[in-house]
Structures are given as C-alpha cells and as structure tokens.
Amino acid sequence: MRRSAALRFCGALALAALTGAAAARGRGWELAVAAALLAAYVATMGRAIGGALRAESALRDELRSTVAARTEELERRGAELARSVRQLEVARTHLGVTDRLAAVGRLAGGVAHEVNNPLAIALTNIGWVREHLAAALAGGGDGSAAPAPEELVTALQEAEEASQRVARTVRDLQDFAQERTGGPAAADLVLVLQHVERLVAPEVRARGRLSVELPREPLWVPAAPSRLGQLFAHLLLHAARAIPPGERGEVRLTARRQGETAVVEVQDDGPSLDPEALAHVFDPFYDAWSGGESSGLGLAVCHGLTGALGGEITAERGARGGTAYRVRLPVLANQARLAIRPPDPSRPRVLVVDDEPLVCASLYRLLSRRFDVVPQTSPRQALSLLRAGERFDAVLCDLMMPELSGPAFHQELARARPELAQRVVFLTGGAFTEGTLAFLEATDLPRLQKPCDAAELVRVLSSRCPGPTARAS
Numbered sequence: 001m002r003r004s005a006a007l008r009f010c011g012a013l014a015l016a017a018l019t020g021a022a023a024a025r026g027r028g029w030e031l032a033v034a035a036a037l038l039a040a041y042v043a044t045m046g047r048a049i050g051g052a053l054r055a056e057s058a059l060r061d062e063l064r065s066t067v068a069a070r071t072e073e074l075e076r077r078g079a080e081l082a083r084s085v086r087q088l089e090v091a092r093t094h095l096g097v098t099d100r101l102a103a104v105g106r107l108a109g110g111v112a113h114e115v116n117n118p119l120a121i122a123l124t125n126i127g128w129v130r131e132h133l134a135a136a137l138a139g140g141g142d143g144s145a146a147p148a149p150e151e152l153v154t155a156l157q158e159a160e161e162a163s164q165r166v167a168r169t170v171r172d173l174q175d176f177a178q179e180r181t182g183g184p185a186a187a188d189l190v191l192v193l194q195h196v197e198r199l200v201a202p203e204v205r206a207r208g209r210l211s212v213e214l215p216r217e218p219l220w221v222p223a224a225p226s227r228l229g230q231l232f233a234h235l236l237l238h239a240a241r242a243i244p245p246g247e248r249g250e251v252r253l254t255a256r257r258q259g260e261t262a263v264v265e266v267q268d269d270g271p272s273l274d275p276e277a278l279a280h281v282f283d284p285f286y287d288a289w290s291g292g293e294s295s296g297l298g299l300a301v302c303h304g305l306t307g308a309l310g311g312e313i314t315a316e317r318g319a320r321g322g323t324a325y326r327v328r329l330p331v332l333a334n335q336a337r338l339a340i341r342p343p344d345p346s347r348p349r350v351l352v353v354d355d356e357p358l359v360c361a362s363l364y365r366l367l368s369r370r371f372d373v374v375p376q377t378s379p380r381q382a383l384s385l386l387r388a389g390e391r392f393d394a395v396l397c398d399l400m401m402p403e404l405s406g407p408a409f410h411q412e413l414a415r416a417r418p419e420l421a422q423r424v425v426f427l428t429g430g431a432f433t434e435g436t437l438a439f440l441e442a443t444d445l446p447r448l449q450k451p452c453d454a455a456e457l458v459r460v461l462s463s464r465c466p467g468p469t470a471r472a473s
Contacts, residue, residue, distance in 0.1 A: 118162035242270030
C-alpha cells in the first residue's frame, strides 16, 4: 500500500512538472497529453503492485497458518511415536523376561534331577538317623544292632552336603532368572561360566556331551554376573536344541583371553545353518530350528545382552560342522596378568579377597611360593566359591571394600562355612567406618596394616592354617 501511494504521488508530481513546463513553452496540449498518459500508467502500475503486495501478504498468512498446523501435527505424531517406542521397550522387556523364564522352564527337567537326587539322600539319611535315635530314646528297637555314633554323624554329614547341593542349584536358578540393577560392576567370567555349566548341564547332556575348557586364572569383565549367566545359558540351551532328537551330539564351551578381550565360544555339532539362516539368526522371533517360525526373542536376547555389556556376538559355520557362536567382551583395563600356578594339594590353600586387582596380584606373587593361592577381587564371587564347597585352609581379606565390607563378608562366611570363620586374617589400609571399628573391637581375629611385612604375613597365615604348615621358601 505504501509503495503504490508513493508511485501515485510521484506521478502527480511529474504531471504538475510537465504541465508547468508546457505552459511555459507554449506547447501545452502535447505535454498535457503526455502527462496524462504518464499519470495513467503510474496509477495503473501502483494498483497492480498494491494488488501483488496484498496477495503476497495473504499468501504469507496462509503459509504461517499451514506451518503452524503442520508443526502441531508433527508434535502430536512425535508424542504418539514416543509413546509407541516406550510401549515397545516395555513389551521388549516383558518378552525378555518371558524368554528368560521360558529358558528356566526348559531347564526344569534337568534341575529336578539335580534337586531330587540330593534331596532323596538328605531325607533318607535324616529318616534313618531319626528312626535309630527314637528307638534309642524309647529303650527298645527291632533287635538289630544299633549303629555306631560315628555312622550317625556320617549320615548327617552326607545329608548336610546334599542339602548344600540343593541350595546351590536354587541360587544358580535365582541368579539366572532375576533381573538385577546395581550390584558389582565386574564379574569373573570363568566363575560365571562354571555356574552356568552346572545349571545347564542336565538339559544339555540329555541331548549329548558337554565339554568345557576354561582358563584357570580369573577373567574379569565389566558386567553383572546375572547378565552374563543369562547370556551364556541362552547360548548353551540354543546349541543343545540344534542337536537332532535321538542323536548323541556334543556342545563345546571354551573361553580364553585374547589381548584385551575375553573370547567365549559355544559350538554345537548339529546340522550347519545355511548362509540365509546365519544372516537372520539374531533377528527377534526367528528360530532356525523351527523353520523360521516365531518362538520368542530367541538369540536376539543374546545379541541385546552382549551389546549392553559393550561386546559383540557373531555366528558362523563350525570347523567340524554345526554352528559356532563367538562372544567378545572387553577385559577390565586394570586387571593384573597373573601366571596362575597349578594347584598343589600338599600346600595350604588360601583365598585372597581384595577389591584392588593389583593388590590381589601382588599378594598372589608374594604368597604363591608358600601357599596354594586363589585371588578374588569380588567378595561376592569369593562367597560363591565358598558356598560351592571349594576347600580353603585360610582367608586373607581386605577390611574396606565397596561391594561388601570385610565385616559383612565375615558374617556371610560364618553362615556358609562356619569352620572357616576363625581362620580369617584381615588387611587394612587404615580407613575405618564406625561399624568396622565396632567389629574390630569385638573380634580377636588378626589384622595387619598395609603395607605389611612379608614374613609377618606368612607367619600369621601359617598359624591360621590347620594341618601342614606352609613350606619355607
């Protein structure tokens, strides 16, 4: 509008100027006609430009309205998409739990065997002891000779060992089935694989042979033990399913350290998968052994767990047929490299528990010439070894550990292995909580200050070990 008004004003000025000039020169009619034509042209152009500007303004308003409407629609669609993604994540989590519980269901038959056999031993022995004790208390009997007290004690010991086997199986199942948050930031992969082997062995051996080859030294990876257990239990069960029913195949589990990577391989000797099946083996709902039909998340669970742990998983045709699954996981950067000596039953066996890998390594090197040393940087993993029945003559334990303090470790040890509770030597760097100070005041267990004298450490450990003392260097 402003531009058209300006044009009309300019036209009027031009017309006035031309008219004045014409009057001055006596050629009024010619210049008047030219001025009129020019004024008409300018007025026409002004109206045209004004109309164009009004149309442009209207178009801008329409565009703004359209953009606002589209933006609102996109925001609404984005919110719906975000809700759908959240729902898919929830569904995926539920499917993962369902798959995990389904795997527990597949293990149920074998686990029942692992529970019922020791349970039968325990119940039979307890019943036998109760029968003879009741007869002795009643002063009667069936005329048969009463068992010697030593025989009764032996029967009760066997019942206790059988009960511990049942408890261990239940703990393995709990570790597999439960989804845990928090907890330890590292796990000994070798120890986890040993637990998994024990858990899946009945199911795998129902179809064939299970061969296991693991390193003797700990292999620490930044992962929760429960996650690792779920990953490798899924893989081993899947490998067992690859063996056709009625055939006696083999499933092989191996682990090794390769540079800064832990490599675990699970291989079956069933029919080899074709390239197309290998390309889809980690897809959700794909099951190569049911013609590609849906059977839950399947190996997608393994793929997701491996990725969440910072590793990778691949599948390829095995060198001797079947399928080989290879899992690579990063090894903890500060894990000390130890040359673990072969076990020597003639030497006292000492469990060293310290959350610092390099402290564990230095203690191992110092003590391994005189003792059979097992280093553990996770007190919970150390307790798992003890609950599994591993034999130890003494325990050397740090007092202040973030995962589980020395006093808390000792409390758990007293429950699981009371005979070892008085064979603990504590190491301390000098920092104490109120609870730790109270524990130290109430106990007579020996404690040594870091850095400790090597000869004094050997002497104190030797005094806690029953039977043969540690050999001199």
